Amino acid sequence: MRGGVLGERWYIIGDLCAREVRETHGPREEGASEEVTGPTPVNDQAPSVLQSRARLLEMASVFSELSDGTLRALARRMRPVSLSAGETLRLGAQGGDLVIFLATGSCEGAILDGAGKVVLTRRPKPGDLLILPAPRGSDRYVTSIHGLSDATLLTLDRDGLMEALGSDVEAVSIGLDKLWEQELAAADAAQAQEAWRAAAPIAAFFSAKGGSGATTLAINTGAALADKYPRQVLLLDLSEPFGHAALLADLIATGSIAGASKAPLADFTKNLRGAIVNHRSGLGVLPATLRPEELDLLNAELTTRALDVVAPGQRVIVADLGTSLGEASLVVIERAQCLIMVVPPEIAAMTDARRALAVFRDIMGVPASRIEVVLNQRSPHTPLDKAAIESVLGRQIAVTVGFDGSKPEEATLSGSLAIQRDPSSYIARGANDIARLIGAHVKLKL
Numbered sequence: 001m002r003g004g005v006l007g008e009r010w011y012i013i014g015d016l017c018a019r020e021v022r023e024t025h026g027p028r029e030e031g032a033s034e035e036v037t038g039p040t041p042v043n044d045q046a047p048s049v050l051q052s053r054a055r056l057l058e059m060a061s062v063f064s065e066l067s068d069g070t071l072r073a074l075a076r077r078m079r080p081v082s083l084s085a086g087e088t089l090r091l092g093a094q095g096g097d098l099v100i101f102l103a104t105g106s107c108e109g110a111i112l113d114g115a116g117k118v119v120l121t122r123r124p125k126p127g128d129l130l131i132l133p134a135p136r137g138s139d140r141y142v143t144s145i146h147g148l149s150d151a152t153l154l155t156l157d158r159d160g161l162m163e164a165l166g167s168d169v170e171a172v173s174i175g176l177d178k179l180w181e182q183e184l185a186a187a188d189a190a191q192a193q194e195a196w197r198a199a200a201p202i203a204a205f206f207s208a209k210g211g212s213g214a215t216t217l218a219i220n221t222g223a224a225l226a227d228k229y230p231r232q233v234l235l236l237d238l239s240e241p242f243g244h245a246a247l248l249a250d251l252i253a254t255g256s257i258a259g260a261s262k263a264p265l266a267d268f269t270k271n272l273r274g275a276i277v278n279h280r281s282g283l284g285v286l287p288a289t290l291r292p293e294e295l296d297l298l299n300a301e302l303t304t305r306a307l308d309v310v311a312p313g314q315r316v317i318v319a320d321l322g323t324s325l326g327e328a329s330l331v332v333i334e335r336a337q338c339l340i341m342v343v344p345p346e347i348a349a350m351t352d353a354r355r356a357l358a359v360f361r362d363i364m365g366v367p368a369s370r371i372e373v374v375l376n377q378r379s380p381h382t383p384l385d386k387a388a389i390e391s392v393l394g395r396q397i398a399v400t401v402g403f404d405g406s407k408p409e410e411a412t413l414s415g416s417l418a419i420q421r422d423p424s425s426y427i428a429r430g431a432n433d434i435a436r437l438i439g440a441h442v443k444l445k446l
Contacts, residue, residue, distance in 0.1 A: 050075045053154065056101055060129045061252045062175035066168055077160035083107060083147040091132065091143040098157055099176070100130040105151025110144045111183070120187045123148075123270050125263055131179045131254070178252055185278030189231035200234070200314035201442035202307075204336040206321045206329075207343065208352035213376045214342040215239060216408045217401065218320040219248055220419040220431035223281040225438065228446050229315040230282030236310075237285060238303075238329055239322030241292040246285050250415040251277045256287040257306045258294035269309050276310070281417060286310065288328060295326075303328040307335065316442055325359070333364065338441035339371045340434060343389070345382035350392045357393065371395070372437055374430070377403040398437055401430030 053075035057063040063071065080103070083089055091098065102124045109130050110121045119141065124130055130153075133141035145153070165172055205221075207214040219235060226233040237243035246253040255275025263271045276284045286306075288298055311317060319336070321329045333339060339360065343353045353373075360366040375389060375397045390396055404418070404426040411418040418427040439446040 044080070045076060053078050056103070056127055056154070059127060060101075061254065062129070062172055062179065066165075066172075070164060070166070070168060073164035074156060074160070077164055078154045078156055081153040081155055083145065083151045083153060085147050085149045085151075087147045089145040089147075089153075091145075098132060098155060099161065100132065100145070100156075101154045102126055102128050102130065103152040103154045106148040107151045107153075108146050108148055110146070112142045112144065114141070120183060120190070121270070122274050123263075123267050125259075125271070129179075129254075131183050132176075133180055175252060179254065181280075182251065182254070182277045185231075185280070186274075186276065189276070189278050189284055190273075199311040200232075200317045201338075202311075202317045202319055202332060202336040203338040203340065203438040203442065204319040204321055204329075204332050205340045205342060206333070206356070207323055207341070207349075208356040209344065209346070209349040210323050211378070212342045212344045212349065213378055213401075213408070214322065214340075215244055215248060215320050216418070216427065217340075217342060217374065217376065217431060217434065218318055219245055219283070220417055220427055221434045221438070222283045222318040223279070223417050223419050224428075224431045224435035225316055225318065225444070225446070226279075226282035229444075231278065231284070232313065232315040233282065234276065234284045234286060234310060234314045234317045236288070236307075236317055236319040236332070238288045238298075238324060238332065239320055240298075240324040240326060241289075241295055243287050243289065243320070243322070245320055246277060246287055248412050249279045249283070249285055249417065250412065251279060251285055253277060253285075253287050253290055256290045256294065257302060258289045258297040260306075261297055261302050268305070272306055272309050279417075281420060284314075298326070298328045300327040300331045303331045307331070316438065316444060318438075325356075330364070333360070333366065337370065338438050339366060340438075341371060341373050342376050343373060343393070344376050344378045345384045345389060346378075347383065350384065350389060354393055357395065368395075370441070372398040372441075374398060374434060375400045376430075377401060377426075379403060380405075399430060399433045402426035 050072060054071040057071050057074055063074070104126055108121060108123045111119045111133060113119050122131070130145065132143055161172070162169060205214045205218040222233055222235040235245055237245035254277060255271065257272065257275070260268055260271040260275055276286045278284050289295055319332045321332060341353060341357065343349050357371070360371060361368065373393060373395045375386065377400070380403050386397055386400065407422060407425050408418050408427055411421040414421060418425055419431050422428060436446055
């Protein structure tokens, strides 16, 4: 169990409850240290309270795969901590031994390094998990949580986690460490982007048929571009209804464009940037939605506003549209300097691709010079050869990606990207070819 400082005085977080925090405003001897204890509120273990807390835990990606019994065990061990407007709660260098959720109200979290420099700030929404430093021996960070309004935090200390999780403790610990690594990567990205404020051009990946491998190619192409411009390439995942870019990149998605729009307008920019998760390749990933019910929020106006926020500081935005031609995708296609049409050598896919090309040309007015066709060989034996496909589409194929068997899936299971795991694979070579193609369209030196 670890200590924290409230009003510059130390307390044991696991023993704080709402009533006692509000009583800590009185004058005390400077530097006094005490442990505050008190009875659990009468209704703290009421079934409705525990159900609400279990639901909150389940919505957090790190805890989402746990059983109902484990979630209830964790919920029983959560302790409420009140934070008044203007108060600041500081956690020591080993804050990673705690899990903290914002239950109600509003606050701002800041993480400082050993020299006192602010590494990053976050303004969570009610229900969000506050990401805290991983408890590593060589890293020392201080977390500051400032109340913007009267707020309630829900905390889980190390002992409570160990008791409730049982055999799941290792998986959850790995997930919490991964979240912290993503936060550090976000801080690095912010520094890299600060020096480059020009608005980024957009390269969009589209496929008229699901299962064409467009997402795999978009991620690996983004990583190829990020190899040249680390922390300045953003992958925008607009696939509907389920985007898998973060999953395939072995990242934990913590927010989305739709989620950021739920916050007050003044917090939109900060929350949107906070939703970007960063891969160790230097590629950032921004999901458009995390849940199907958020799709209704993703309209043309929100997508335009999001692009205007994230484009400055990036060298290029790679948008994975999947098969969608919804409002959000149409906005991106209209703004894209390069549209990559991914097609597998299948008869049905050829028919759909030809129709999509007609929509882009005749209805949307996308210049033919902006569209590039990529042939992705998804099986070892195909009924259509390159010449037949070009004849059906009336377009030349710019890049052909050879059949790579299960290598993309194997890379995902190993926690890496195909371009990193096997740079000589067909996927890796194809991604590099597409990156050069994009570079020529948006005038990037590669």
